[in-house]
Amino acid sequence: MRVALFITCVNDTLFPGTGKAVVSLLRRLGCEVDFPAAQTCCGQMHVNTGYREEGVRLARHFTEVFAGYDAVVAPSGSCAAMVREQYPKLVKPGSRGAAAVAAVAPKVYELTEFLLDVLKVEDVGAYFPHRVTYHPTCHSLRGLRLGDRPARLLRNVRGLDLVPLPGAEECCGFGGTFAVKNPAVSSAMGADKVRGVLDTGAEVLCAADNSCLMHIGGMLGRQRTGVRVMHLAEILASTEEVKAS
Amino acid sequence: MSATFLGMPGNFPKNSARAVQNSQLRYNLRKATHTIRGKRASVVGELPDWQELRAAGKAIKDETLRHLDRYLLQLEAAVTAAGGHVHWARDAAEANRIVAGLVKATGEREVVKVKSMATQEIGLNEALAAEGITAYETDLAELIVQLGDDFPSHILVPAIHRNRAEIREIFLDRMADAPPGLTDEPAALAEAARVHLRERFLRSKVAVSGANFMIAETGTLVVLESEGNGRMCLTLPETLISVVGIEKVLPTWRDLEVFLQLLPRSSTGERMNPYTSTWTGSAEGQDFHLVLLDNGRTDVLADEVGRQALRCIRCSACLNVCPVYERAGGHAYGSVYPGPIGAILTPQLRGMGSELDASLPYASSLCGACYDVCPVAIDIPEVLVDLRAKAPHGAAERAGMRVAGWVLNDQARLAAAQRAASRLRGLVPRRLPGPLSAWTDTRDLPDIPEESFRDWWEREG
Amino acid sequence: MSRSAREDILARIRRAVDGAPEVDIPRRYRATAEVGDLVGLFAERVGDYRAIVHVVPEAEVPARIAEIVAGRRMVVPEGLPAGWTPPDTSGAGPADPYTADGVVTGCAVAIAETGTIVLDTGPGQGSRAQTLVPDYHLCVVRADQIVAGVPEAVSRLDPARPLTWISGPSATSDIELNRVEGVHGPRTLEVLIATA
Ligand code: SF4
Numbered sequence: 001m002r003v004a005l006f007i008t009c010v011n012d013t014l015f016p017g018t019g020k021a022v023v024s025l026l027r028r029l030g031c032e033v034d035f036p037a038a039q040t041c042c043g044q045m046h047v048n049t050g051y052r053e054e055g056v057r058l059a060r061h062f063t064e065v066f067a068g069y070d071a072v073v074a075p076s077g078s079c080a081a082m083v084r085e086q087y088p089k090l091v092k093p094g095s096r097g098a099a100a101v102a103a104v105a106p107k108v109y110e111l112t113e114f115l116l117d118v119l120k121v122e123d124v125g126a127y128f129p130h131r132v133t134y135h136p137t138c139h140s141l142r143g144l145r146l147g148d149r150p151a152r153l154l155r156n157v158r159g160l161d162l163v164p165l166p167g168a169e170e171c172c173g174f175g176g177t178f179a180v181k182n183p184a185v186s187s188a189m190g191a192d193k194v195r196g197v198l199d200t201g202a203e204v205l206c207a208a209d210n211s212c213l214m215h216i217g218g219m220l221g222r223q224r225t226g227v228r229v230m231h232l233a234e235i236l237a238s239t240e241e242v243k244a245s
Numbered sequence: 246m247s248a249t250f251l252g253m254p255g256n257f258p259k260n261s262a263r264a265v266q267n268s269q270l271r272y273n274l275r276k277a278t279h280t281i282r283g284k285r286a287s288v289v290g291e292l293p294d295w296q297e298l299r300a301a302g303k304a305i306k307d308e309t310l311r312h313l314d315r316y317l318l319q320l321e322a323a324v325t326a327a328g329g330h331v332h333w334a335r336d337a338a339e340a341n342r343i344v345a346g347l348v349k350a351t352g353e354r355e356v357v358k359v360k361s362m363a364t365q366e367i368g369l370n371e372a373l374a375a376e377g378i379t380a381y382e383t384d385l386a387e388l389i390v391q392l393g394d395d396f397p398s399h400i401l402v403p404a405i406h407r408n409r410a411e412i413r414e415i416f417l418d419r420m421a422d423a424p425p426g427l428t429d430e431p432a433a434l435a436e437a438a439r440v441h442l443r444e445r446f447l448r449s450k451v452a453v454s455g456a457n458f459m460i461a462e463t464g465t466l467v468v469l470e471s472e473g474n475g476r477m478c479l480t481l482p483e484t485l486i487s488v489v490g491i492e493k494v495l496p497t498w499r500d501l502e503v504f505l506q507l508l509p510r511s512s513t514g515e516r517m518n519p520y521t522s523t524w525t526g527s528a529e530g531q532d533f534h535l536v537l538l539d540n541g542r543t544d545v546l547a548d549e550v551g552r553q554a555l556r557c558i559r560c561s562a563c564l565n566v567c568p569v570y571e572r573a574g575g576h577a578y579g580s581v582y583p584g585p586i587g588a589i590l591t592p593q594l595r596g597m598g599s600e601l602d603a604s605l606p607y608a609s610s611l612c613g614a615c616y617d618v619c620p621v622a623i624d625i626p627e628v629l630v631d632l633r634a635k636a637p638h639g640a641a642e643r644a645g646m647r648v649a650g651w652v653l654n655d656q657a658r659l660a661a662a663q664r665a666a667s668r669l670r671g672l673v674p675r676r677l678p679g680p681l682s683a684w685t686d687t688r689d690l691p692d693i694p695e696e697s698f699r700d701w702w703e704r705e706g
Numbered sequence: 707m708s709r710s711a712r713e714d715i716l717a718r719i720r721r722a723v724d725g726a727p728e729v730d731i732p733r734r735y736r737a738t739a740e741v742g743d744l745v746g747l748f749a750e751r752v753g754d755y756r757a758i759v760h761v762v763p764e765a766e767v768p769a770r771i772a773e774i775v776a777g778r779r780m781v782v783p784e785g786l787p788a789g790w791t792p793p794d795t796s797g798a799g800p801a802d803p804y805t806a807d808g809v810v811t812g813c814a815v816a817i818a819e820t821g822t823i824v825l826d827t828g829p830g831q832g833s834r835a836q837t838l839v840p841d842y843h844l845c846v847v848r849a850d851q852i853v854a855g856v857p858e859a860v861s862r863l864d865p866a867r868p869l870t871w872i873s874g875p876s877a878t879s880d881i882e883l884n885r886v887e888g889v890h891g892p893r894t895l896e897v898l899i900a901t902a
Contacts, residue, residue, distance in 0.1 A: 009653060012698045013663050014691050019698035023706065035702050041653040046646060048611060050633030054650035061654060089627065142613035171568045175610025182608065183683035184262035188271075188572045189610070190687070218688030277883045297735040308729040314719045327866070333712040385889060386880035402880055409881050431881040435889050442890065447804070463865040473838065473876040473891025480834040491715065498865045502857035503735065505871075509820075513879055516751065517820040520891060521871035522834075528868040529833060539715045547722035 001119075002032045004069040006062075006108065008079045009041035011231075015210045021237035021244070022075050022111060028237075029119055038065045044082040047090060049177045056097075059087050063100035071118060072108045075233045077140025077208040080110040085143055110140060110208060111233055112149040122152050127240040129159030133202035134232070135193070135216065137209040138171050150208060150232055157235060165205075166196045174215035190219045197227060205229045256604040261573035270406055270574055277405045278565045284514025285562060285618070291516070292506065301503045303622040306556035309461075309494055310546060316461040316494045317537065323464025327526020329533040334488075336540050341372035343536050344453065344486055348378050351484050353451045359468065359478045360384035361455025362400065362559055363488050363538055365581040366594075369453065380453065381445055383474035385438050392419040398575025398583060400561040401512055406574055409434065442474065452478035456489045457558065458504060459535075462497045465525045466535070469508060469518045479522050484532040491537050492546075492555040504558065507620040511560035541594035550631040554590050556621040561586075563615035563625060569608055578605065585615035589628040597636050606632035641680075656699070663697035670695070739855035744818045745899055748852045751821025755874020756887055757895040764900045767846060771810060774896065775844060778807040781836050785829025786810065790846055803835055808842030808892075814869075816852045817859045821874065823847060823897070824859060826867040834868055843892040845872075849901045 003026065007019045026033050043058030062083065066072045074080045084105050091101045115121055134154060140146040154162050173179070173189025180186075193216055197205050205220070207213050210231050217229035230244065238244035264270060289295050309316055321331045334340035348356055356373070358364065358380050370380040382391045389404040390397050393415045397403030404412065413429040416437055423437050454475070458467040466487055468475050479485060495504065509518045527533045546552050564570045564584030575583035579601045580591040588605045597603040606629050615625040638646075652658045670693035676685045684690070696704075741747050749759045762770050768789040775792045779801040782791050792810060803809065814826040823845055825831045837843060853859050863869060876891030887893065 007698050009659070012659075013666065014694065016694050016696065016698035016701055020701065023702075035699075035706060037699065037703070038656050040656055040659050043653075046650055048630055048633070049642075049646065050606075050630075050636055050638060051646045051650065052634040054646065054654075057650065057654055086630075138610070138612035138614075142617055169614075171610050171612035171614070173568070173610060175612070178607065178610045179688075180680065180683040182258050182261060182569070183686060184258065184265045185569050185572045186610070187687040188265045189568050214691050215688060218684070218690065221689035222687060273882070280883045281879075294735040297732070300732050301735055304729055304731040308731055311723055311726055311729050313723065314716045317716070317719075333715055335711045335714055339711060383890075384880070385878050389880070402883060404880060405883070412881060431878075431884055431886045432888070434881055435878050435886045439889055446890070460865065465865045471876070472878045472880075472889035474889070476834065476838045476870065477890050480838055491719075499860060502860040505860070506735075506856050515873070516754075517817075517822045517871070517873035519755070519873050519875070519877045521869075523865065523869040523871075525866055525868070529827070537715070539718070543715065543718035543722050546719060549726075552722075 001030070001070065002034060003071045003073050003114070004034045004036055004066055006039060006066065006072050006074040006079070007035070008074055008076045010211050011075060014214070015231065018075050018210055018231040018233050021231065021233040022073065024242070025124060025233060025237040026073070029121060029124065031119075034069070036065050042079045042082045044079060044086075045176055047082070047086065052090070056090055059090055059101070060097040063097060063104045066104050067100060069107060071114060072104070073111055073114045074108060075111045075208070075231060076210065077110045077137050077144050077146060078211060080108050081139040081143035083108045110144055110146065112146055112153055112208060113144065115153060116149050123156035124153065124236050126157040126236045126238055127159055128157050128235045128238045128244060130204050131161040131163060131202045132204045132206055132235065133163050133165045133197060133200040134168075135165055135172065135205060135207045135212065136168055137207050137212045140208045141169060146208065153232070153236060160235070163200045163202055166199055167192065168196070172212050172216050174212045176211070179215055186215075187219070190215055194219050194223065194225070198225060203228065204235070206232045206235055208232050254601070255579070256600045257573070257577055257608040258604060260577035260579065261608070264574040264577050265572055269408070271572060273406055273408045274571055274574055277402065278571050281514050281565045285511060285565065288510045288514055288516055292510070298503055298506055299620055299622055302507050302620055303556060305495060305500050305503060306621050309496055310492065310552060310555055313491065313494070313546070316496055317491060319461040320459055320464060320494050323462065324526055324535055327464050329464065329526035329535055332534060332536045334536055334538050334540070337367035340367050340488060340536055340538050340540065341369055344369060344488060345373055345376045345378065347484070347486055347534055348373065348451055349376070351451050355379050355381065355449060356451045356453050357381050357383050357445060357449040357478050357482065359452070359454040359470065359475045360387050360403070361453070361488065362581060363455045363490050364453060365397065367488070367538065367540060369488065383442055383446070383478060385435060385472055388438055388442070389415055392416070396576055397581060399564060400559050400582070400584070406576070446477040446481055449482050451484045451486070452482040454478055454485065454487045456487050456493060457508065458501065459489055459494045460498050460501070461494050463525055465498065465523050467501065467521065467523045469521045471513065471519045473520060476520055476522055479524065482531075484534070486534045486536065488536045488538055491539055491542055508558055508560055511562040511618065511620040545590075545593045548593065551589070551593050551628055553623050554586070554593060554628060556623055557586050557590065558621060560620055562618040562620065566614040566618050568612060568614070569610060573608070578608065585609065585625045586623070589625055589632060592632055592636070603636050606636050660697065660699055664700070666693050667695055667697070736855065737857050739819050741818050741854040744852045744854060745849050745901060748816055748818040748821060748847070749899055751818065752874065752897050755821055757874050757897055759897045759899065761899045761901060764848070764902055767898060767900045770898060771844065771846070775808065775810065778842070779805070781806045781809040781832065781840055783809070783811055783830055783832030783836055786812065787830060790830070803839040806840045808844060809837055809840045810844040810846070811837055812846050812848075813851060815859050815862050816847045817856060818852055819855045822859070823872045824863060825870045825872065826863060828867065834870060837870065838891055841892055842894045842896070844896045844898065846898045846900055849899060
C-alpha cells in the first residue's frame with residue numbers, strides 16, 4: 001500500500017525522530033511510504049489564531065500536495081483533525097479549492113486510525129519495556145474520537161506497562177498560541193496535568209501529538225521530574241532489535 | 246450589558262493571571278465544578294436517548310431562530326389573549342425605562358426579583374435604583390452576591406467562588422437579621438436566608454423575573470428553579486414583570502418535553518429541578534407584563550456562524566467542564582456571561598471594541614469539552630475561531646504571523662528556516678526575552694534537532 | 707415608542723435570517739419510557755429527593771392522611787375528595803396558608819422517571835399560594851396519574867392552567883453545590899401513592 005506521510009511542520013522542524021519512527025513502523029508493516037516534499041503546514045496555527053486568509057492559502061497548498069493519494073498519514077491528532085474537520089468549513093462548498101478539500105480531507109488519517117482502521121493491525125510487533133502512561137490530547141479525543149485505539153496498540157507492545165492517567169481527558173493547557181496568549185491559565189492547567197503524570201509513577205508519557213507533549217514535557221523538564229515524553233509512534237516503532245532512543 | 250460589568254478594565258490574560266494566584270478561589274471552583282460535573286454525567290448517562298434529545302433541542306432552537314419574527318408575533322398574540330401585556334425593547338436603556346415605568350405606575354418603590362440573566366445583562370437593578378426603586382434579589386446565591394457587593398461569577402451558581410465560611414461572614418456582616426450564633430452549615434445558612442426573605446415575599450406587590458422558555462403557540466412562560474423564591478415571586482405579588490430575551494421562545498407546548506429533560510440534567514445535574522412554574526398571561530388574576538428584549542441579539546442572529554450562540558439555554562454545563570473557567574473563575578470574563586458561552590456571546594453582544602472583549606475569543610484552549618456537553622450542541626470552538634478571525638490583532642503579532650505564513654507556504658523557505666535554526670541550536674537561551682518569555686517562564690524549550698525531517702528524508706529516506 | 711421598537715426588532719430579525727436554510731426537527735427521542743413498575747420507580751425517584759413516600763391501597767388513604775397530619779392545622783383546598791379531608795383536630799376551622807402548618811392536595815399528573823408531581827390548580831390542588839406558603843405539603847398521587855416520562859406528562863397537561871412541577875422539597879445548591887433541602891417552598895414534602 002502506497003501512503004503519503006504528512007509529517008506536520010512541528011514534527012518536521014522540531015521532532016524529526018517521530019517522522020523517522022513513523023517511516024520505519026509503516027515500512028515494517030509493509031507500506032510503501034512517500035514523502036511529498038512540497039508539503040509544509042496544515043494551517044492550523046493561523047486559522048486558530050484568527051488569520052484565516054493565511055490558513056486558507058495553506059489549506060489549498062495542502063490539498064494540492066496530497067491530491068491523488070489513497071491515504072495520508074499524520075502523526076498528529078490535531079493536524080489530522082484540522083484537515084478532516086476544519087477544512088470543509090474553512091474552504092466553503094462552491095469556493096475555489098472546495099472540490100480538492102472534499103477529495104483529500106476524508107483520506108487523511110491520524111496514525112493510530114490508519115493502523116487499526118486501514119491496516120487492521122493491533123499488534124505492530126513492538127517492544128518497549130517501560131512503565132508508560134498515555135495522555136489523550138483534546139483533538140484526538142474529542143475531535144477525531146480516537147477512543148481506545150491508542151490504548152489497544154499500546155497494550156500489545158511487549159514489555160510495556162500501561163498505567164492510566166488520572167484526569168486523562170482534561171486538556172493539558174497547550175492550545176497552540178493559547179500557551180503564550182494566556183500563559184498563566186495554560187501553565188496552571190499544565191501543572192495539574194504534570195501532577196497527574198507524576199501520580200502514575202510512569203517513566204514515559206506518550207501522546208499522539210508532539211505539540212501537547214512539548215508543553216507538558218517542557219514543564220516536566222523545568223521541574224526536573226525525570227519523566228520523558230515520547231510520541232506514540234516512537235514507542236510503536238521500537239523493537240527488540242531497534243530500540244527507541 | 247450589566248452596568249456593573251461595563252467598562253471593566255483589563256483583559257482576560259491579566260484578569261485570569263490574578264485569579265490563578267488566588268488559591269482559595271481555585272480550591273472553591275475546582276471543588277464545585279468537579280462536583281457538578283460528576284452529577285451531570287451520571288444523570289445524563291441515565292437517559293438512553295440523550296443524543297436524540299440533544300439533536301431535537303438543537304433543531305427546535307434553530308427553527309425558532311429561523312422564523313423568530315413569526316414566533317414572536319404568535320407569542321405576543323397568545324399572551325395578549327390571555328390577559329397579559331407585551332412590550333418590546335430594542336436595547337438595555339429601553340427595557341429599563343419600560344420596567345421602571347411599570348413599577349412606578351403601581352405606586353410601589355420596591356420589587357422582589359427572581360434570578361434572571363437578562364435583567365443582569367441590562368443592569369436593571371442599577372437603573373431602578375436611579376429611579377428610586379429598590380430591587381431585592383431573592384435567589385440565595387444572588388443574595389450572597391448582592392450583600393457582598395460582589396459580582397456573579399457563574400450562570401447557575403453566581404456565588405460559586407464563595408465557600409461556606411465566606412458566606413457566613415457575609416451574612417453576619419451584612420444581613421441585619423442574621424442570627425448571632427450562625428454556623429457555616431449550609432442548612433443553617435439557607436435557613437437564615439429563608440427567614441430574612443420571608444417577610445419581604447409576603448409584603449411585596451411587584452416582582453420582576455426572567456424566563457427560561459416562552460411558548461409561542463400558547464403564550465406560556467416557564468421558569469425553572471430550586472429554592473421556591475421563584476414561586477414566591479411569580480405567585481404572590483399583584484404585578485409580575487418578566488424581562489426575556491427574544492431568543493427564549495419555543496414554537497410549541499410539546500417542545501417542552503425536550504427542554505424539560507435537557508435543562509435540569511445539564512444544569513444542576515438533577516433528573517428534575519425542584520420547582521418549575523408555568524403560567525399563561527394573567528394567571529390567577531395577576532397583572533402580567535412581558536418585556537421582549539433585543540439588546541444585540543438581532544446582531545448575533547445576523548452572523549451565520551455566531552448565531553448558534555442564541556440556542557443557549559443557560560444551563561452552564563459548558564462552564565462546569567471548562568478547564569479555563571475552572572482556573573480563571575467567572576470574574577475574569579468581565580461579563581454576566583462567563584465561561585465558554587460568555588467567550589462567544591459577550592463579544593457578539595458588545596462587540597470587540599474594548600481590550601477585554603477582544604481578548605475573550607482567545608480565552609480558550611479549544612479543547613472542545615464545552616461542545617461535547619452542550620445540550621443544544623453549540624459548537625463553541627467553531628464560533629471562537631470564527632470570532633478570532635474578526636478580532637483586532639496587534640501589529641507585532643500580525644507581522645509575525647504574516648512572516649510565518651510566508652515561510653510555511655513554500656517548502657524551500659521552510660527548509661531554509663529549519664537549517665538556520667539548526668545552525669543556531671546551541672545558542673538558544675533557556676529563557677526567552679519579550680513575549681516568548683510567556684513560554685519559558687514555566688516550560689523548557691524543546692531541543693532544536695541537528696537536521697529537520699525533510700533533510701533527513703532527502704539524505705536517506 | 708414601544709410600537710416602533712416592535713417594528714424595528716421584527717425588521718432586524720427578518721434581515722438577519724434572510725436566506726437562512728429551513729430546519730427539520732428530528733424527534734427520535736423516546737415518546738414514552740419503558741417502565742415495568744411505575745409506582746415503584748416513582749416512589750424510588752421521589753425518595754431520592756429526600757421526600758417522605760408511602761404506598762397505600764386507595765381504601766386506606768383517608769385513614770393514613772388522618773394519621774399523618776394529626777395535630778397539624780392543614781389547608782384544605784376546594785374540591786379535595788371528602789375522604790382525603792383530614793378531620794379538624796384543632797377545632798379552629800379551615801386554615802389559611804399564612805398560618806397553617808401544612809397543606810394536603812391531590813395532583814394533575816406525576817412522572818416516574820423524574821420523581822415529579824405536577825399541580826394545575828384544579829379541584830383538590832389548591833391555588834399556587836396555598837401549596838407554596840405552608841411549610842409542609844402532603845400530596846396524594848393516584849397510581850393511574852403516574853406516567854413514565856416527561857413527554858407523556860407534557861401531553862396530558864393544559865398549558866392554559868398555571869402549573870407547578872414539584873420534584874422533592876425546596877432545595878438549594880448554591881453553597882458549594884451541595885444540595886440543601888428547605889429554603890422558601892415547603893421544607894417537607896410527603897407523598898402518598900394510592901394504589902387501586
Ligand atoms: S452554551 Fe450550551 S452548555 Fe453552555 S450554557 Fe449555553 S446551553 Fe449550556
